[in-house]
Amino acid sequence: MANPTKQVEKVQADIKPVAVMDVPTPSSTVIMTNQDAYLHERMKSQPASLDEIARMEVKDVQDTRNRLDLPPYLKPLSYDHTQGKGQFIFRWIYNKKQAVDHATVVKGWFLVNRRYFPDAPAHLWSANGGIEEGDAILSFMRAEQALALRAAPGKRSLELVKAQLNKPKEGGAFYEAKLDADVDGQDFAPPDAFQEGRNFKVS
Numbered sequence: 510m511a512n513p514t515k516q517v518e519k520v521q522a523d524i525k526p527v528a529v530m531d532v533p534t535p536s537s538t539v540i541m542t543n544q545d546a547y548l549h550e551r552m553k554s555q556p557a558s559l560d561e562i563a564r565m566e567v568k569d570v571q572d573t574r575n576r577l578d579l580p581p582y583l584k585p586l587s588y589d590h591t592q593g594k595g596q597f598i599f600r601w602i603y604n605k606k607q608a609v610d611h612a613t614v615v616k617g618w619f620l621v622n623r624r625y626f627p628d629a630p631a632h633l634w635s636a637n638g639g640i641e642e643g644d645a646i647l648s649f650m651r652a653e654q655a656l657a658l659r660a661a662p663g664k665r666s667l668e669l670v671k672a673q674l675n676k677p678k679e680g681g682a683f684y685e686a687k688l689d690a691d692v693d694g695q696d697f698a699p700p701d702a703f704q705e706g707r708n709f710k711v712s
Contacts, residue, residue: 543636544636546637547635547636550636577601577642577643577645579647580629580630580640582629582633583599583626583629588652588655593652596651596652597650597651597652597655598650598651598652598655599621599647599648599649600612600618600648601642601645601647601648602618602646602647602648603644604641604645609646612648613648616658617650617654618648618650619649620646621640621647621648621649622634622638622639623638
Protein backbone atom coordinates (compact mmCIF):
# COMPACT_ATOMS: atom_id res chain seq x y z
CA MET A 510 0.00 0.00 0.00
CA ALA A 511 1.36 3.40 -0.96
CA ASN A 512 2.39 5.73 1.79
CA PRO A 513 -0.04 8.72 1.86
CA THR A 514 2.65 11.00 3.24
CA LYS A 515 4.94 10.37 0.27
CA GLN A 516 2.07 10.99 -2.16
CA VAL A 517 1.39 14.40 -0.59
CA GLU A 518 5.06 15.29 -0.76
CA LYS A 519 5.14 14.33 -4.48
CA VAL A 520 2.08 16.45 -5.28
CA GLN A 521 3.59 19.41 -3.45
CA ALA A 522 6.82 18.99 -5.41
CA ASP A 523 4.92 19.03 -8.72
CA ILE A 524 3.19 22.34 -7.87
CA LYS A 525 5.00 25.19 -9.56
CA PRO A 526 4.75 28.77 -8.33
CA VAL A 527 2.55 30.98 -10.49
CA ALA A 528 3.99 34.34 -11.44
CA VAL A 529 1.82 37.18 -10.29
CA MET A 530 1.23 39.66 -13.11
CA ASP A 531 0.66 43.34 -12.58
CA VAL A 532 -2.90 43.91 -13.74
CA PRO A 533 -3.63 47.60 -14.31
CA THR A 534 -6.56 48.78 -12.32
CA PRO A 535 -9.10 50.75 -14.36
CA SER A 536 -9.04 54.46 -13.61
CA SER A 537 -12.28 56.36 -13.31
CA THR A 538 -12.86 59.89 -14.56
CA VAL A 539 -15.09 62.10 -12.46
CA ILE A 540 -17.22 64.42 -14.58
CA MET A 541 -18.16 67.52 -12.59
CA THR A 542 -19.03 70.17 -15.18
CA ASN A 543 -19.91 70.51 -18.86
CA GLN A 544 -16.34 71.59 -19.47
CA ASP A 545 -15.07 68.38 -17.87
CA ALA A 546 -17.38 66.34 -20.10
CA TYR A 547 -16.24 68.23 -23.18
CA LEU A 548 -12.55 67.75 -22.41
CA HIS A 549 -13.16 64.07 -21.65
CA GLU A 550 -14.80 63.57 -25.06
CA ARG A 551 -12.01 65.43 -26.80
CA MET A 552 -9.37 63.27 -25.09
CA LYS A 553 -11.18 60.06 -26.10
CA SER A 554 -11.23 61.20 -29.73
CA GLN A 555 -7.45 61.79 -29.81
CA PRO A 556 -4.93 59.23 -31.17
CA ALA A 557 -4.36 56.26 -28.86
CA SER A 558 -0.55 56.46 -28.73
CA LEU A 559 2.43 58.73 -29.32
CA ASP A 560 3.38 56.60 -32.34
CA GLU A 561 0.07 57.45 -34.02
CA ILE A 562 0.66 61.14 -33.33
CA ALA A 563 4.19 60.89 -34.77
CA ARG A 564 2.81 59.35 -37.99
CA MET A 565 0.14 62.00 -38.51
CA GLU A 566 0.48 64.27 -41.53
CA VAL A 567 1.21 67.92 -40.93
CA LYS A 568 -1.85 70.03 -41.66
CA ASP A 569 -2.08 73.64 -42.71
CA VAL A 570 -3.45 75.30 -39.59
CA GLN A 571 -3.82 78.77 -41.03
CA ASP A 572 -7.39 79.77 -40.31
CA THR A 573 -8.52 83.28 -41.04
CA ARG A 574 -12.19 82.51 -40.33
CA ASN A 575 -13.87 84.60 -37.68
CA ARG A 576 -14.49 82.48 -34.59
CA LEU A 577 -18.12 83.60 -34.50
CA ASP A 578 -18.73 82.95 -38.17
CA LEU A 579 -21.63 80.60 -38.81
CA PRO A 580 -20.61 76.95 -39.34
CA PRO A 581 -20.61 76.08 -43.08
CA TYR A 582 -23.27 73.40 -42.57
CA LEU A 583 -25.78 76.00 -41.39
CA LYS A 584 -25.05 78.72 -43.95
CA PRO A 585 -27.47 77.35 -46.63
CA LEU A 586 -30.23 77.59 -44.01
CA SER A 587 -29.35 81.15 -43.01
CA TYR A 588 -31.36 84.13 -44.27
CA ASP A 589 -28.31 86.38 -43.94
CA HIS A 590 -25.97 84.09 -45.91
CA THR A 591 -28.34 83.32 -48.79
CA GLN A 592 -29.58 86.82 -49.73
CA GLY A 593 -32.90 86.20 -48.03
CA LYS A 594 -33.50 82.65 -49.26
CA GLY A 595 -32.73 80.88 -45.98
CA GLN A 596 -35.53 80.01 -43.60
CA PHE A 597 -33.78 80.94 -40.34
CA ILE A 598 -31.69 83.67 -38.79
CA PHE A 599 -28.92 82.58 -36.43
CA ARG A 600 -27.51 84.53 -33.50
CA TRP A 601 -24.80 83.99 -30.90
CA ILE A 602 -25.94 84.42 -27.29
CA TYR A 603 -23.74 85.06 -24.27
CA ASN A 604 -23.62 81.67 -22.57
CA LYS A 605 -24.77 82.73 -19.10
CA LYS A 606 -28.08 81.86 -17.51
CA GLN A 607 -29.47 85.41 -17.43
CA ALA A 608 -28.60 86.08 -21.08
CA VAL A 609 -29.91 82.71 -22.26
CA ASP A 610 -33.15 83.15 -20.30
CA HIS A 611 -33.73 86.61 -21.74
CA ALA A 612 -33.04 85.47 -25.32
CA THR A 613 -35.11 82.28 -25.17
CA VAL A 614 -37.96 83.19 -22.82
CA VAL A 615 -38.41 86.91 -23.54
CA LYS A 616 -37.27 87.20 -27.18
CA GLY A 617 -38.20 83.71 -28.40
CA TRP A 618 -34.85 82.41 -29.70
CA PHE A 619 -34.23 78.64 -29.82
CA LEU A 620 -30.92 76.99 -28.96
CA VAL A 621 -29.39 75.04 -31.85
CA ASN A 622 -29.12 71.34 -30.96
CA ARG A 623 -28.96 67.84 -32.46
CA ARG A 624 -32.72 67.37 -32.39
CA TYR A 625 -33.27 70.18 -34.91
CA PHE A 626 -30.19 69.47 -37.06
CA PRO A 627 -29.44 65.73 -36.76
CA ASP A 628 -27.30 65.65 -39.92
CA ALA A 629 -24.85 68.30 -38.76
CA PRO A 630 -21.20 67.20 -38.35
CA ALA A 631 -20.46 65.67 -34.96
CA HIS A 632 -17.55 68.02 -34.26
CA LEU A 633 -19.94 70.98 -34.03
CA TRP A 634 -21.66 69.73 -30.89
CA SER A 635 -20.38 70.47 -27.41
CA ALA A 636 -20.93 68.29 -24.34
CA ASN A 637 -24.31 69.90 -23.65
CA GLY A 638 -25.59 69.19 -27.16
CA GLY A 639 -25.37 72.76 -28.48
CA ILE A 640 -22.92 74.67 -30.67
CA GLU A 641 -20.59 76.80 -28.57
CA GLU A 642 -17.72 79.09 -29.39
CA GLY A 643 -15.85 80.64 -26.49
CA ASP A 644 -18.43 82.10 -24.13
CA ALA A 645 -21.20 82.17 -26.76
CA ILE A 646 -23.82 79.60 -27.72
CA LEU A 647 -25.66 79.54 -31.05
CA SER A 648 -29.41 80.16 -31.31
CA PHE A 649 -31.85 80.54 -34.20
CA MET A 650 -35.31 81.80 -35.08
CA ARG A 651 -37.65 81.89 -38.09
CA ALA A 652 -36.49 84.66 -40.40
CA GLU A 653 -39.84 86.51 -40.35
CA GLN A 654 -39.86 86.73 -36.57
CA ALA A 655 -36.19 87.70 -36.31
CA LEU A 656 -36.59 90.45 -38.92
CA ALA A 657 -39.51 91.83 -36.93
CA LEU A 658 -37.29 91.92 -33.83
CA ARG A 659 -34.57 93.72 -35.77
CA ALA A 660 -36.96 96.35 -37.07
CA ALA A 661 -38.73 96.92 -33.75
CA PRO A 662 -36.27 99.47 -32.21
CA GLY A 663 -36.22 101.65 -35.34
CA LYS A 664 -39.98 101.46 -35.70
CA ARG A 665 -40.48 102.40 -32.07
CA SER A 666 -38.03 105.30 -32.34
CA LEU A 667 -39.79 106.64 -35.46
CA GLU A 668 -43.16 106.42 -33.73
CA LEU A 669 -41.86 108.43 -30.76
CA VAL A 670 -40.44 111.13 -33.05
CA LYS A 671 -43.71 111.39 -34.98
CA ALA A 672 -45.66 111.56 -31.72
CA GLN A 673 -43.50 114.42 -30.50
CA LEU A 674 -43.76 116.30 -33.80
CA ASN A 675 -47.54 116.04 -33.70
CA LYS A 676 -47.75 117.50 -30.21
CA PRO A 677 -48.63 121.19 -29.71
CA LYS A 678 -45.56 123.37 -30.03
CA GLU A 679 -46.06 124.88 -26.59
CA GLY A 680 -44.54 122.56 -24.02
CA GLY A 681 -43.24 120.10 -26.61
CA ALA A 682 -40.13 118.03 -26.04
CA PHE A 683 -38.28 119.53 -29.04
CA TYR A 684 -36.66 122.94 -29.06
CA GLU A 685 -37.85 125.14 -31.90
CA ALA A 686 -35.44 127.91 -32.81
CA LYS A 687 -36.78 131.40 -33.41
CA LEU A 688 -35.07 132.67 -36.52
CA ASP A 689 -36.14 136.29 -36.89
CA ALA A 690 -33.04 138.53 -36.88
CA ASP A 691 -35.08 141.72 -36.77
CA VAL A 692 -36.75 140.96 -33.45
CA ASP A 693 -34.90 141.43 -30.17
CA GLY A 694 -34.62 138.37 -27.98
CA GLN A 695 -34.68 135.94 -30.89
CA ASP A 696 -32.01 133.28 -31.49
CA PHE A 697 -30.34 135.34 -34.19
CA ALA A 698 -27.85 137.89 -32.88
CA PRO A 699 -28.75 141.51 -33.70
CA PRO A 700 -27.23 142.94 -36.90
CA ASP A 701 -24.71 145.11 -35.02
CA ALA A 702 -23.52 142.31 -32.69
CA PHE A 703 -19.77 142.06 -32.09
CA GLN A 704 -18.06 138.71 -31.49
CA GLU A 705 -14.74 138.83 -29.71
CA GLY A 706 -11.86 138.30 -32.15
CA ARG A 707 -14.22 138.29 -35.15
CA ASN A 708 -16.05 141.44 -36.15
CA PHE A 709 -18.64 140.70 -38.79
CA LYS A 710 -20.27 144.14 -38.54
CA VAL A 711 -20.92 145.56 -41.96
CA SER A 712 -19.86 149.19 -42.20
